[in-house]
Amino acid sequence: MNVSxxxxxxxSPFKPLRDRLATTVVDLPRSGIRDFFDIVSxxxxxxxxxxxxxxxxxxxxxxxxxxxxxxxxxxxxxxxxGMPKLRKAISGYVERTFGPSYNPDREILxxxxxxxxxxxxxxxxxxxxxxxxxxxxxxxxxxxxITLAHAKPVILETSAGDNFRVTAERLRPLITxxxxxLILNFPNNPTGGGLSxxxxxxxxxxxxxxxxxxxxxxxxxxxxxxxPHVSIAAMPGMRDRTIFLHGFSKALAMTGWRIGFACAPPxxxxxxxxxxxxxxxxxxxxxxxxxxxxxxHPERDIQEMKESYWRRRNFLHASxxxxxxxxxxxxxxxxxxxxxxxxxxxxxxxxxxxxxxxxVAAVPGTAFGVCGEGHxxxxxxxxxxxxxVAVTRIERFIGGLK
Amino acid sequence: xxxxxxLLQENxxxxxxDAALQLDMSVEExxxxxxxxxxxxxxxxxxxxxxxDKLEADQVTAVIEVKVTPEREGGFDHIASRICRYPEVTSxxxxxxxxxxxxxxxxxxxxxxxxxxxxxxxxxxxVTGTATHFRLKTYKHHGVLMEKDQPHERLQVSP
Numbered sequence: 001m002n003v004s005x006x007x008x009x010x011x012s013p014f015k016p017l018r019d020r021l022a023t024t025v026v027d028l029p030r031s032g033i034r035d036f037f038d039i040v041s042x043x044x045x046x047x048x049x050x051x052x053x054x055x056x057x058x059x060x061x062x063x064x065x066x067x068x069x070x071x072x073x074x075x076x077x078x079x080x081x082g083m084p085k086l087r088k089a090i091s092g093y094v095e096r097t098f099g100p101s102y103n104p105d106r107e108i109l110x111x112x113x114x115x116x117x118x119x120x121x122x123x124x125x126x127x128x129x130x131x132x133x134x135x136x137x138x139x140x141x142x143x144x145x146i147t148l149a150h151a152k153p154v155i156l157e158t159s160a161g162d163n164f165r166v167t168a169e170r171l172r173p174l175i176t177x178x179x180x181x182l183i184l185n186f187p188n189n190p191t192g193g194g195l196s197x198x199x200x201x202x203x204x205x206x207x208x209x210x211x212x213x214x215x216x217x218x219x220x221x222x223x224x225x226x227x228p229h230v231s232i233a234a235m236p237g238m239r240d241r242t243i244f245l246h247g248f249s250k251a252l253a254m255t256g257w258r259i260g261f262a263c264a265p266p267x268x269x270x271x272x273x274x275x276x277x278x279x280x281x282x283x284x285x286x287x288x289x290x291x292x293x294x295x296x297h298p299e300r301d302i303q304e305m306k307e308s309y310w311r312r313r314n315f316l317h318a319s320x321x322x323x324x325x326x327x328x329x330x331x332x333x334x335x336x337x338x339x340x341x342x343x344x345x346x347x348x349x350x351x352x353x354x355x356x357x358x359x360v361a362a363v364p365g366t367a368f369g370v371c372g373e374g375h376x377x378x379x380x381x382x383x384x385x386x387x388x389v390a391v392t393r394i395e396r397f398i399g400g401l402k
Numbered sequence: 403x404x405x406x407x408x409l410l411q412e413n414x415x416x417x418x419x420d421a422a423l424q425l426d427m428s429v430e431e432x433x434x435x436x437x438x439x440x441x442x443x444x445x446x447x448x449x450x451x452x453x454x455d456k457l458e459a460d461q462v463t464a465v466i467e468v469k470v471t472p473e474r475e476g477g478f479d480h481i482a483s484r485i486c487r488y489p490e491v492t493s494x495x496x497x498x499x500x501x502x503x504x505x506x507x508x509x510x511x512x513x514x515x516x517x518x519x520x521x522x523x524x525x526x527x528x529v530t531g532t533a534t535h536f537r538l539k540t541y542k543h544h545g546v547l548m549e550k551d552q553p554h555e556r557l558q559v560s561p
Contacts, residue, residue, distance in 0.1 A: 033560065053556065189561075384424075
C-alpha cells in the first residue's frame with residue numbers, strides 16, 4: 001500500500017510545531033553553557049577548564065559494589081522514596097556531617113541527582129506568582145526551574161567585593177508578602193564562594209522572622225577548604241523550614257550515577273515524593289546500590305580527593321594572582337571566578353578569544369547570570385599538568401590583550 | 403608536614419616551586435621541610451617505579467617466607483639485620499602468622515635466586531625453614547598500576 005497516496009493534495013491546516021509549544025518553554029533561554037559547549041566541541045586539542053565535574057573516576061569499591069549488586073540481580077524498581085537501607089545510611093551521614101537528624105522513613109527522598117530534587121522542591125512549594133529569591137551568579141538551572149513552576153524569580157546579586165556572599169542585610173529588602181522561598185547554594189558554583197557561620201546564622205534568623213522556607217543546595221559541602229562547612233539546616237528553628245539538598249556527584253566523584261537526595265519535614269517530603277513517583281518513579285536501583293556502598297566509608301575517599309582539589313586551588317589561585325588577575329580565593333567547590341573586566345571586552349568575547357587563540361576553554365561568567373559579566377569560570381578539576389599549560393597560555397593571552 | 407609527605411609520595415620529582423604553590427607555602431619553607439624529613443630519616447630515598455615486565459633484561463623476583471628462631475636478647479632484630487644486608491634482598495618485613503620474615507629477593511635468573519636461598523639464607527644460624535614463591539607478573543607496585551587506564555571521556559564543558 002502506498003502511504004503517500006492517502007495524503008490530501010491540498011495543503012493541510014498544519015500549524016508550525018513551534019507555535020504549539022508551551023509559552024513558558026519557548027521563553028526559556030538556552031543555557032549559556034550549552035552555547036559554549038557547541039563552540040568548544042568543534043575544536044581539537046583544547047585544554048578545558050570548562051567542566052563542572054570531578055576529574056576522578058568513582059572510587060573502585062563503589063563501582064565494584066554496583067557490579068556486585070548487578071550480579072545479584074538487583075534490577076527492579078525500588079520504593080518511591082528510595083531503598084530503605086540507603087535512606088538509613090544517608091540519615092546517619094547527614095547527622096554526622098551536618099548536624100540535623102532526619103527520619104529515614106518519612107523525611108528523606110532519593111532523587112535522580114540534586115537537579116531533580118531541586119525541581120521537586122520548587123514545584124512542591126510554589127503557586128503561580130509566588131516569589132522565589134535566589135542568588136546570582138549561580139548554577140544554570142535555578143532560574144529556569146522557578147519559571148517552569150510559574151513562580152517569579154527574584155535575584156540577589158552577589159559580587160567579588162563581598163566574596164560572593166549572601167547576607168541577611170542584602171536579603172531583607174528583597175523579601176515581600178509574596179516571598180515563598182529562598183534558595184541558597186554554598187559552596188557556590190560558579191564562584192567558589194562560601195558562607196561563614198555568622199552569615200548563615202544571620203540568614204537563618206531572617207528566615208525565621210519572615211517565615212520563609214529555605215532550599216539549601218549543599219552539593220559541594222564536603223569540598224570546603226579553609227573552615228568547617230556550616231549548614232543552614234543546623235541553625236536554630238531551621239530544620240523544620242528547610243529542604244536540605246545533597247548528593248554524591250561532587251565529593252564522591254559520582255556525577256554519572258545521578259543520585260541526589262532531599263531531607264525535609266514529612267509534609268514537604270511527601271509532597272516532593274508525589275511528583276517524583278509520577279515522573280521518575282524511583283532513582284535507578286544500581287545507582288542507589290552504588291550510593292549505599294559509597295556511604296560505607298565516605299570520609300577517606302572524600303579526604304583524598306579534597307586534598308587534591310585543595311592543592312590545585314592553591315596552585316591556580318597563586319598563578320592567577322601572580323599574572324595580575326583579580327581573583328577571590330575560593331572557599332569551596334572546584335571553581336575559580338577571576339575578574340577579567342579590565343580588558344575592555346565582555347566575558348563571552350574573552351572566553352571565545354581565549355579559546356581561539358590559546359585553545360583554553362573556560363566558561364564566561366554570564367552563563368551563570370547577568371551579574372557574572374566581567375568574570376570567567378575556571379574549573380580546576382583537571383590534571384596539574386593541564387592546569388600548568390593552561391596557566392602559561394592564559395598569561396600569554398592576557399599579555400597580548402593589554 | 404603530612405601534606406608535604408603525601409605530595410612527595412605521589413610525585414617525588416615535583417619542583418619545589420610547584421610544591422610550594424600547591425601547599426600554600428613558600429619555596430624556602432618547602433625546602434627546609436624536605437631537608438628536615440631527609441635529616442631525620444623520615445624520607446629514606448627517592449626512586450623510580452618501573453614496570454619490570456617491560457624491560458628487555460629478564461629479572462627474577464621471589465617472595466620468600468622465612469621461619470627463624472628468635473634470640474633471647476634482641477628477638478628477631480639481630481638475625482633480620484644479618485639477612486637484610488644481602489643486596490639480593492630488595493624488601494624485607496617481620497610478619498605475624500605462619501612465618502616470621504618475608505623477603506623480596508631479586509636475581510638475574512631462577513638458579514641464582516635458588517642458590518641464594520639454599521646456600522646463603524638457609525645456612526644462617528637461626529633460620530629454620532623457607533618457602534620460595536616466584537613472581538609471574540606485576541599488576542600494581544607501590545600503589546601504581548602497571549597498565550595505564552584508558553582515559554575516560556568527559557564533556558569539555560558542563561554546568
